[in-house]
Amino acid sequence: MPDDLRDVELDLDSDLFMRRLLRELAGTLEGVVGVDAAEGYVSTVGSQMGRWMDRNYRAALGTDALTPEQVAQVCVDLKRRINGEFYLISADEEKLVFGNTRCPFGRMVEGRTSLCMMTSNVFGRIAADNLGYARVELSETIARGDAGCRVVIWLEPGPEVAETREYYRIPDPPKTGGAT
Template identity: 35%
Template sequence: MESTQHPGTLTGHVFLAQLITQYAALHKKTSGPRAEAYIQQIGIRTGEWLERFYHDEQRSPWTVDKYAQVIVDIKNAIGGHFYIADVQPDHVLVKASGCPFGDAVKEAPHLCNMTSSVFGGIASRQFGFAEVSLRKRIAAGDTGCEAVIYFTPDNDENGDVYKDLPLTPDNGNPFLWEEETITLLNEEMQRNDAYILELLEELEDLKKKVNEQEDHQ
């Protein structure tokens, strides 16, 4: 009996990472550049939710050291391999040898906007301003990731800027989006459904043509 070879151990994390990257790739095809904006908004809101796990009872202001430890812990908790490379009063540099989405992220490189917006959103809420530059990305073919987060606009990087972000009220849910955003997301989901149906129709047409050719042989 032949054994089936797999590219690695199948776990819930591996399956979920593959599912997310495939959906993100499909969403990118159907909605184009807007897919990046949606990923960014999801990252900002997700970051606010994650941030709450690290507040102390007094909600004391964070130090730069604590911020660096938190963002690395978040990434590693979901399957990444991140570490702190440098901490300065005005910026933090983190690096990674592995992405939470694994090599599958190469199929949906715009998911890196999630990293940028989680890092930038948390820094903006803690320090008032953030600019995130993803210098290296596994998704883009680099051997590792490298992200620098600045807390002041006075830097030489050309990254994503995060400031004046709306805060969810205490005991609120950052995932309860406003009606306009929900409507837009619903429209995008309908576009995805229409795209899938179109693909199915094309496959049926192709199948019919193949059958017709076989009948004429």
């Protein structure tokens, strides 16, 4: 055994540790409470993360609300910043369509479909809080074994589809005049 373990070749760093931790947490949730309930838990966290990211982007851009074009740019940029490879396929007044070739969770997402609720809720929360409404469809996901992801954000209500989730604007809390 070497005297100093810093010299030992080992595939372990904080990023891999965190991705593995999330994989194991998702797997435990899926196994204990089922995939649907696990998706609910991840959705709650995803919604909170979406609100946090949205506030940060709006502050950085100096705006109270993003346009549909900015929502698309923000979705691509935030995934890039966390090591995903999302890109905009198309955008029109009805929908924003994204593709992805690399999940931010890396290979750890494979078989952990509940983790896809992070993308659904972050994208859905950002779109709904800026545009009033969003319905997110995850038609292809790396977690389910697809070669990539295909995510559609519908900007208007439409027929209910099993693989979609709806999001509505949650108003920001009122700003107070001073510290309490």
